[in-house]
Amino acid sequence: MGMTITEKILARHSAHEKVSPGMLINAGLDLIMCHDVTTTPAIDMLKKQGIQKVFDPRKIVIMPDHFVPNKDIKSAEMIRKIRLWARENGIDAFYELGRHGVCHALLPEQGYVLPGMTIVGADSHTCTHGAFAAFSTGIGSTDLAAALATGELWFKVPSSLLFRIRGKLPKGVYAKDLILEIIRRIGVDGALYRAMEFRGDTVENMGMEERMTLCNMAIEAGAKSGIIAADQVTAKYLQERGIENYSQVESDPDAVYEKTYEIDTGSLEPLLAFPHLPSNVRPVSEIKEKIPVDQAYIGSCTNGHISDLRIAAQILKGKKVASGTRCIVVPASTEIWKQANREGLLDIFTEAGAAVSTPTCGACLGGHMGILAAGERCVSTTNRNFVGRMGSPDSEVYLASPATAAASAICGYICDPRTCLEEKS
Amino acid sequence: MKAHVYPRNDINTDEIIPARYLNMDREEDLAAHAMEDIDPKFVKKVSEGDLIIAGENFGCGSSREHAVWALRGAGIRAVVADSFARIFYRNCINNGFLAIECPGISEMIDDSSEIEIDLKSAEIIELRSGKRYPFKPFPEFVKAMISAGGLMKKVRQQLAEKGLA
Numbered sequence: 001m002g003m004t005i006t007e008k009i010l011a012r013h014s015a016h017e018k019v020s021p022g023m024l025i026n027a028g029l030d031l032i033m034c035h036d037v038t039t040t041p042a043i044d045m046l047k048k049q050g051i052q053k054v055f056d057p058r059k060i061v062i063m064p065d066h067f068v069p070n071k072d073i074k075s076a077e078m079i080r081k082i083r084l085w086a087r088e089n090g091i092d093a094f095y096e097l098g099r100h101g102v103c104h105a106l107l108p109e110q111g112y113v114l115p116g117m118t119i120v121g122a123d124s125h126t127c128t129h130g131a132f133a134a135f136s137t138g139i140g141s142t143d144l145a146a147a148l149a150t151g152e153l154w155f156k157v158p159s160s161l162l163f164r165i166r167g168k169l170p171k172g173v174y175a176k177d178l179i180l181e182i183i184r185r186i187g188v189d190g191a192l193y194r195a196m197e198f199r200g201d202t203v204e205n206m207g208m209e210e211r212m213t214l215c216n217m218a219i220e221a222g223a224k225s226g227i228i229a230a231d232q233v234t235a236k237y238l239q240e241r242g243i244e245n246y247s248q249v250e251s252d253p254d255a256v257y258e259k260t261y262e263i264d265t266g267s268l269e270p271l272l273a274f275p276h277l278p279s280n281v282r283p284v285s286e287i288k289e290k291i292p293v294d295q296a297y298i299g300s301c302t303n304g305h306i307s308d309l310r311i312a313a314q315i316l317k318g319k320k321v322a323s324g325t326r327c328i329v330v331p332a333s334t335e336i337w338k339q340a341n342r343e344g345l346l347d348i349f350t351e352a353g354a355a356v357s358t359p360t361c362g363a364c365l366g367g368h369m370g371i372l373a374a375g376e377r378c379v380s381t382t383n384r385n386f387v388g389r390m391g392s393p394d395s396e397v398y399l400a401s402p403a404t405a406a407a408s409a410i411c412g413y414i415c416d417p418r419t420c421l422e423e424k425s
Numbered sequence: 426m427k428a429h430v431y432p433r434n435d436i437n438t439d440e441i442i443p444a445r446y447l448n449m450d451r452e453e454d455l456a457a458h459a460m461e462d463i464d465p466k467f468v469k470k471v472s473e474g475d476l477i478i479a480g481e482n483f484g485c486g487s488s489r490e491h492a493v494w495a496l497r498g499a500g501i502r503a504v505v506a507d508s509f510a511r512i513f514y515r516n517c518i519n520n521g522f523l524a525i526e527c528p529g530i531s532e533m534i535d536d537s538s539e540i541e542i543d544l545k546s547a548e549i550i551e552l553r554s555g556k557r558y559p560f561k562p563f564p565e566f567v568k569a570m571i572s573a574g575g576l577m578k579k580v581r582q583q584l585a586e587k588g589l590a
């Protein structure tokens with residue numbers, strides 16, 4: 001019996017010839033990602049146990065993003081504490097404001113993520129990096145402290161679910177719509193404790209950013225990780241970052257999956273996750289009433305990539321954000337911001353009446369820079385629409401693709417992006 | 426122990442401790458806001474040693490361990506749920522905090538019932554009726570973690586054995 005990519009990576013890192021779902025293992029870690037919110041408690045735990053040194057400063061990357069630029073005095077103190085600790089420990093990879101970005105966009109962009117790696121990050125969306133055929137999963141602060149001290153962690157080997165996705169994405173339909181469709185089908189706990197492996201020609205035809213969007217939301221189905229085999233597209237992305245050597249890993253033809261889902265994209269439409277669950281999904285075309293929008297938010301680790309901004313700009317170009325609606329655009333990293341600037345996208349946004357912010361998690365988690373008041377409604381390209389996620393517990397978040405968010409910003413109510421795209425072509 | 430029953434599924438860590446309080450990480454500071462977006466009266470209702478009973482996928486969403494600390498700080502000693510989200514469950518174990526999976530429990534127990542947890546027999550006992558609800562016993566590995574007082578104590582031991590700390 002063969003192994004899945006996930007099982008192979010975990011076997012290699014735990015000195016087992018073979019692992020199977022349910023096995024408890026200790027796996028060595030190739031990369032540990034830290035951000036501002038979850039790292040300070042880990043530092044305190046290390047200090048409390050008298051652990052002076054991290055296991056290997058070269059395998060640790062620190063990317064403050066949630067409350068940057070410093071939101072208030074408390075968050076300024078938190079980030080300062082991490083900065084000083086990083087210095088004491090000789091951790092050079094600290095992404096200071098000005099080189100910063102949302103961790104899950106920045107980590108691959110800076111060439112840290114390679115196929116075959118084991119990666120943990122003290123953030124639930126660390127599953128994003130599975131797009132590069134790495135085993136990558138989110139952890140809490142205690143796990144982070146243990147990982148920083150020892151370079152290994154305990155895992156229960158997950159069983160894998162295979163998603164075989166075929167067909168071209170219709171016009172106005174994007175990776176975001178596809179993952180919303182998957183979560184609609186299997187539910188917010190449909191992949192609980194499991195690895196979601198995405199395969200098929202739809203995935204092969206996607207760029208790395210779209211693949212990241214897919215894996216990013218694996219956690220919204222409860223998954224431990226998402227994963228996609230590396231191919232030419234992966235190789236090209238890495239080559240552009242000067243990376244040629246990495247291990248090849250693929251699922252065996254006789255690997256065992258707990259379940260296989262067949263998905264045909266031909267009939268997919270632009271989708272929207274209604275409050276307050278990512279699985280509460282309906283096609284935009286079925287919405288007959290006009291649902292007014294107070295804020296459209298385009299950004300986050302899910303959809304703040306350059307390709308996402310290009311799609312939003314395509315729709316916003318020469319248009320105006322509806323009066324009564326605010327539109328916030330947040331490029332996910334400094335490099336993306338600069339690229340958007342070079343391509344004139346930032347001009348398109350600001351001319352349309354959208355506000356462009358420096359990269360930050362900010363409003364995505366209800367932190368700052370775009371918080372919702374009670375009774376307000378936001379169409380957002382982020383990944384969670386839980387109660388109070390972007391502000392008041394009495395506000396509402398609707399999850400959508402950048403195209404749907406941009407189109408809704410122009411209309412002032414939730415609308416089908418295909419109408420805007422048709423107008424343009 | 427008094428049971429505070431929230432039978433809903435998918436109670437997420439944003440509700441257990443909203444992001445607006447994540448600029449703090451001390452248990453006592455977080456405790457004041459535990460479960461605030463689900464039940465603003467929660468903190469007042471809870472006495473030291475109480476437990477929460479909830480539906481499926483408890484603790485889904487963000488990896489913030491602050492959710493565990495807020496509950497523990499508020500006096501909660503255990504969460505018994507139909508099922509748990511993965512990262513929250515891990516965070517509980519790593520903190521030596523009891524997260525007990527007991528499918529169907531959210532529909533069996535009335536709010537404010539007095540409950541006892543028998544770890545040896547792996548049962549939840551409803552004191553008034555004397556009814557017992559079995560749960561899946563913890564694996565040895567988890568038991569060891571809980572009795573060691575959490576993952577960091579174990580790590581410290583490990584490093585000491587290797588002469589590294």
Ligand code: SF4
Pocket residue numbers: 065066102103104123125300301302360361362364365382383
């Ligand atoms: S952008 Fe949102 S979902 Fe992504 S890491 Fe930041 S807060 Fe989390």
